[in-house]
Amino acid sequence: MEKINLENIIKSFFLGIFMGIVLQFYDRTEVLVSYKILTILASGSIGFIIGFITEWLTAILPISIANARVYFFINNLIALVVTIFILAALMLITSSDMEIKQQFMKVLLIVLGIICLANLFDYLMYRRAQNKLKTFKAWIKDK
Template sequence: MEKINVQNMIKSFFLGLFIGVVLQFIDQGEALFSYRLLVVLASGSIGFLIGLMTEWLTSKLPIRMANAKTYFFVNNLIALVLTALLMSAVILITNRNLENKGGFVSIVLIVLGIVCIANLLDYGWYRRAQHKLKTFQASLKDK
């Protein structure tokens, strides 16, 4: 448990909330506000669960994969696979009459796209922080 990054799990929760809000704009059904709010909160909880499973699986990786690019790639791949599996399971469980399979595929693709973009942004922020750290260390050596 000491290798699990709790900050990434919290990011996954908020990413799940964001995905839930985005999906509310896609679904044009007439549902009560309280049901829509529950869907958003459930989406956040699913995001937290995906973040927990992703971080747990990533913590089991061998130390030779400690390269940042490899770590972020594998982490993103695990998150995408888990998200696709959980999204498919939730949609299939809650929506028994799937007459519109195109809608199902588009929802899953939108969610996977959001997860992929979020992971790319996280990697970009990591690279930016590393660059700033190197710049700061170089300025300390010059003084």
């Protein structure tokens, strides 16, 4: 449990909230604002669960894959698989109408795209921080 990155789990919660907001713009049906807010909070909770499972599975990976690029790739892959399983389970539990399944595939593609973009952004921010650290170390060494 000590290798689990709690910051990433919290990021997943807020990413889930962001996806809930994005999906509210995708679905233009007229419902009460309170239902929309509950949907956004539910998507945040699902994001939290996905983040926790992803971080837990990533934490049990062997240390031999300590390369940052491989770690981010595996973390992204795990997040995508966990998301597919959880959203498919939610769809199976809630409905079985074929029209809803077609709409579900569009929503799933939007969600998976957002997850990929978020993980790519996270990796780019990591690389940026590493480059700034190298620059700072070189500057300190010169002084």
